[in-house]
Amino acid sequence: xxxxxxxxxxxxxxxxxxxxxxxxxxxxxxxxxxxxxxxxxxxxxxxxxxxxxxxxxxxxxxxxxxxxxxxxxxxxxxxxxxxxxxxxxxxxxxxxxxxxxxxxxxxxxxxxxxxxxxxxxxxxxxxxxxxxxxxxxxxxxxxxxxxxxxxxxxxxxxxxxxxxxxxxxxxxxxxxxxxxxxxxxxxxxxxxxxxxxxxxxxxxxxxxxxxxxxxxxxxxxxxxxxxxxxxxxxxxxxxxxxxxxxxxxxxxxxxxxxxxxxxxxxxxxxxxxxxxxxxxxxxxxxxxxxxxxxxxxxxxxxxxxxxxxxxxxxxxxxxxxxxxxxxxxxxxxxxxxxxxxxxxxxxxxxxxxxxxxxxxxxxxxxxxxxxxxxxxxxxxxxxxxxxxxxxxxxxxxxxxxxxxxxxxxxxxxxxxxxxxxxxxxxxxxxxxxxxxxxxxxxxxxxxxxxxxxxxxxxxxxxxxxxxxxxxxxxxxxxxxxxxxxxxxxxxxxxxxxxxxxxxxxxxxxxxxxxxxxxxxxxxxxxxxxxxxxxxxxxxxxxxxxxxxxxxxxxxxxxxxxxxxxx
Amino acid sequence: xxxxxxxxxxxxxxxxxxxxxxxxxxxxxxxxxxxxxxxxxxxxxxxxxxxxxxxxxxxxxxxxxxxxxxxxxxxxxxxxxxxxxxxxxxxxxxxxxxxxxxxxxxxxxxxxxxxxxxxxxxxxxxxxxxxxxxxxxxxxxxxxxxxxxxxxxxxxxxxxxxxxxxxxxxxxxxxxxxxxxxxxxxxxxxxxxxxxxxxxxxxxxxxxxxxxxxxxxxxxxxxxxxxxxxxxxxxxxxxxxxxxxxxxxxxxxxxxxxxxxxxxxxxxxxxxxxxxxxxxxxxxxxxxx
Ligand SMILES: Cc1ncc(C[n+]2csc(CCOP(=O)(O)OP(=O)(O)O)c2C)c(N)n1
Ligand SMILES: [Mg+2]
Numbered sequence: 001x002x003x004x005x006x007x008x009x010x011x012x013x014x015x016x017x018x019x020x021x022x023x024x025x026x027x028x029x030x031x032x033x034x035x036x037x038x039x040x041x042x043x044x045x046x047x048x049x050x051x052x053x054x055x056x057x058x059x060x061x062x063x064x065x066x067x068x069x070x071x072x073x074x075x076x077x078x079x080x081x082x083x084x085x086x087x088x089x090x091x092x093x094x095x096x097x098x099x100x101x102x103x104x105x106x107x108x109x110x111x112x113x114x115x116x117x118x119x120x121x122x123x124x125x126x127x128x129x130x131x132x133x134x135x136x137x138x139x140x141x142x143x144x145x146x147x148x149x150x151x152x153x154x155x156x157x158x159x160x161x162x163x164x165x166x167x168x169x170x171x172x173x174x175x176x177x178x179x180x181x182x183x184x185x186x187x188x189x190x191x192x193x194x195x196x197x198x199x200x201x202x203x204x205x206x207x208x209x210x211x212x213x214x215x216x217x218x219x220x221x222x223x224x225x226x227x228x229x230x231x232x233x234x235x236x237x238x239x240x241x242x243x244x245x246x247x248x249x250x251x252x253x254x255x256x257x258x259x260x261x262x263x264x265x266x267x268x269x270x271x272x273x274x275x276x277x278x279x280x281x282x283x284x285x286x287x288x289x290x291x292x293x294x295x296x297x298x299x300x301x302x303x304x305x306x307x308x309x310x311x312x313x314x315x316x317x318x319x320x321x322x323x324x325x326x327x328x329x330x331x332x333x334x335x336x337x338x339x340x341x342x343x344x345x346x347x348x349x350x351x352x353x354x355x356x357x358x359x360x361x362x363x364x365x366x367x368x369x370x371x372x373x374x375x376x377x378x379x380x381x382x383x384x385x386x387x388x389x390x391x392x393x394x395x396x397x398x399x400x401x402x403x404x405x406x407x408x409x410x411x412x413x414x415x416x417x418x419x420x421x422x423x424x425x426x427x428x429x430x431x432x433x434x435x436x437x438x439x440x441x442x443x444x445x446x447x448x449x450x451x452x453x454x455x456x457x458x459x460x461x462x463x464x465x466x467x468x469x470x471x472x473x474x475x476x477x478x479x480x481x482x483x484x485x486x487x488x489x490x491x492x493x494x495x496x497x498x499x500x501x502x503x504x505x506x507x508x509x510x511x512x513x514x515x516x517x518x519x520x521x522x523x524x525x526x527x528x529x530x531x532x533x534x535x536x537x538x539x540x541x542x543x544x545x546x547x548x549x550x551x552x553x554x555x556x557x558x559x560x561x562x563x564x565x566x
Numbered sequence: 567x568x569x570x571x572x573x574x575x576x577x578x579x580x581x582x583x584x585x586x587x588x589x590x591x592x593x594x595x596x597x598x599x600x601x602x603x604x605x606x607x608x609x610x611x612x613x614x615x616x617x618x619x620x621x622x623x624x625x626x627x628x629x630x631x632x633x634x635x636x637x638x639x640x641x642x643x644x645x646x647x648x649x650x651x652x653x654x655x656x657x658x659x660x661x662x663x664x665x666x667x668x669x670x671x672x673x674x675x676x677x678x679x680x681x682x683x684x685x686x687x688x689x690x691x692x693x694x695x696x697x698x699x700x701x702x703x704x705x706x707x708x709x710x711x712x713x714x715x716x717x718x719x720x721x722x723x724x725x726x727x728x729x730x731x732x733x734x735x736x737x738x739x740x741x742x743x744x745x746x747x748x749x750x751x752x753x754x755x756x757x758x759x760x761x762x763x764x765x766x767x768x769x770x771x772x773x774x775x776x777x778x779x780x781x782x783x784x785x786x787x788x789x790x791x792x793x794x795x796x797x798x799x800x801x802x803x804x805x806x807x808x809x810x811x812x813x814x815x816x817x818x819x820x821x822x823x824x825x826x827x828x829x830x831x832x833x834x835x836x837x838x839x840x841x842x843x844x845x846x847x848x849x850x851x852x853x854x855x
Pocket of ligand 1: 657
């Protein structure tokens with residue numbers, strides 16, 4: 001069974017991700033499944049960064065330990081990662097540029113010289129990609145095709161890159177290929193997609209009819225606004241870079257109040273600034289979707305690394321009480337559909353919906369079959385259209401109803417006015433200090449949580465039913481837990497996974513039942529304190545057996561999860 | 567025909583003698599004079615005594631947080647630029663808590679009229695200094711008087727090439743009505759900073775204090791508000807003489823809305839109806855293959 005990993009390391013700016021991405025496309029187009037991760041530092045040049053991809057014939061969800069091919073663009077990469085090499089693995093490096101003591105694992109490929117011979121030393125990345133394929137004995141033509149797509153069919157840049165890649169490919173075919181133990185070929189030419197979490201979140205927003213995005217750049221959330229800004233012209237979306245996160249969320253709230261689907265995206269630090277705005281959306285009953293792409297905190301923390309330490313923050317953010325939904329997709333595929341659901345929930349319940357991401361989800365790429373657009377149904381809830389004049393007679397924006405949801409008209413509808421307030425207000429939306437009315441308005445808003453709770457999907461289960469060990473996770477740990485379950489099951493152990501990608505309102509019943517069905521339960525969380533474990537305890541009264549935690553800024557591997565079960 | 571009755575609102579909670587009453591009246595008269603129906607107008611306000619204004623007349627209202635007046639107004643205007651959007655703020659609201667938004671709204675030159683009730687004090691929280699309080703102004707928090715230099719909103723706005731900068735006075739209501747109308751008619755961001763006596767908490771800058779100093783720029787007919795150097799001079803007059811009127815205007819700056827592709831034909835809220843086309847979305851997936 002094919003399971004091969006290629007790691008590409010070097011300094012920021014050397015193009016590790018370009019090589020990785022090119023190869024990921026080559027393999028995906030060949031009918032194989034790829035998962036790739038990015039590890040980078042908060043700098044534009046220098047430092048140590050790597051990108052890694054894993055290739056299998058069946059879907060792949062996580063990175064495991066061990067490397068088959070290490071492409072080292074600098075010496076540090078060799079020093080740091082040579083120990084990860086499997087027996088028989090090869091380190092591709094440019095021996096004419098990097099001086100190291102000869103070793104059987106090292107395969108010098110003159111990346112720089114071959115690139116210059118091809119016309120430009122900038123093409124060294126294509127040489128490296130070609131060299132990796134040559135080692136693997138994989139067909140060359142798919143790489144040429146990808147390079148032509150990336151660099152455009154016209155001009156010499158594409159062809160020069162193809163030439164450079166060919167030089168690398170030929171070089172390793174002649175040197176190194178025969179000793180290299182792992183070989184594989186394209187399976188078929190199924191047209192699968194390769195998509196990162198951030199792209200999927202952004203694409204999901206676009207498909208859901210989001211028309212307005214105001215955000216302030218912050219890693220690892222920036223990819224969402226970048227993607228949508230690139231589509232703004234073609235899709236008639238407004239993407240505004242706000243002056244700060246306070247403006248970002250309140251601008252989106254203003255746009256939503258005026259009637260368009262609106263969102264913002266940020267990381268934990270930016271979300272800190274958005275918190276009062278979240279309450280404003282709750283109080284004014286304005287739909288809003290916020291993506292919170294976590295990174296290690298507090299304060300600036302590790303800007304480019306991953307963590308899941310904002311769960312409790314997001315659940316409780318803002319003073320006062322109001323309903324909210326918190327969703328946490330586990331893969332890029334799920335991220336896409338989650339966004340569509342987030343916009344529907346926000347509009348149906350006229351309240352904020354927070355979608356949790358993190359660096360691991362945002363920056364990792366998955367091969368997926370496709371995204372099914374027929375599953376995207378836009379439900380704008382009780383939004384009144386201007387021609388529905390009978391619904392506008394005696395209109396009150398915050399009318400007290402059984403469901404707690406007040407039919408929503410928009411400013412500009414003839415004959416009525418739409419009024420709302422961040423102060424407690426009466427049904428018309430005007431400021432009030434009447435304590436009885438306050439109670440009724442609170443109850444009205446909180447009643448929306450009953451409907452909202454019914455919309456929340458139960459957790460996803462994988463692996464053994466009634467397991468000896470139940471591994472519990474949320475968000476981006478899906479892949480590592482799932483693969484840990486596969487490995488343990490293959491060793492004959494009865495292990496299952498419960499994954500929560502819709503966390504609030506909390507699906508207490510399903511979680512409690514699952515906890516009872518398992519002999520031992522472990523949460524797997526990228527944080528230091530086990531925030532989901534605490535939430536489970538609070539909502540179900542049940543304690544987990546143990547917590548498998550990681551908060552070094554790096555994602556879980558299946559092996560790390562397995563070692564944590566004690 | 568729209569009349570003042572269409573704009574009648576509920577009872578107010580301001581102090582007797584407050585300049586806000588005249589300001590409210592001026593906003594109502596200005597809108598009626600412009601022939602705007604209440605449903606065509608959106609008032610976005612902040613928090614403070616000023617921020618309550620939209621509750622006292624009838625029109626679309628988004629009463630936001632303290633300091634967060636301009637961002638929701640911007641979002642709403644971009645979502646539906648057919649609305650006439652006025653942002654209503656206090657001096658603390660707009661120049662203190664929301665100062666960053668003030669700067670960037672000027673840069674955007676979005677077609678919003680910002681009316682700042684500048685009473686040089688925090689009214690609602692009972693009399694602390696505001697960014698525009700005069701140096702030496704004593705309060706319970708600044709018992710020895712303010713030692714900070716006051717923020718000069720009209721000077722700052724002119725320096726940033728704001729496309730319309732005006733100052734009004736609640737003691738000159740008809741003049742103020744004219745200013746608000748000019749500001750609303752102006753295409754682009756318009757600041758109307760309104761000198762507003764606060765009889766409860768500002769015993770320094772009283773009605774009489776303003777009345778003694780205020781003079782109308784447009785009287786005499788010599789002043790050219792497109793002359794930026796002259797505007798800088800006028801914007802700095804304060805201690806003995808305070809000009810009111812249009813201090814600076816740059817009619818050449820394009821508005822934000824004019825430059826956004828998505829709303830070149832129809833307001834965003836109209837193009838949004840129905841959601842994106844499925845087959846176009848499916849074609850988009852090709853980019854990931
Ligand atoms: C985040 C936040 N901080 C502080 C306050 C308290 N607060 C309400 S109004 C106000 C100042 C009011 O002064 P100004 O904006 O000048 O309005 P005025 O009452 O004078 O019209 C303050 C500090 C608040 N509501 N929200
Ligand atoms: Mg004030």
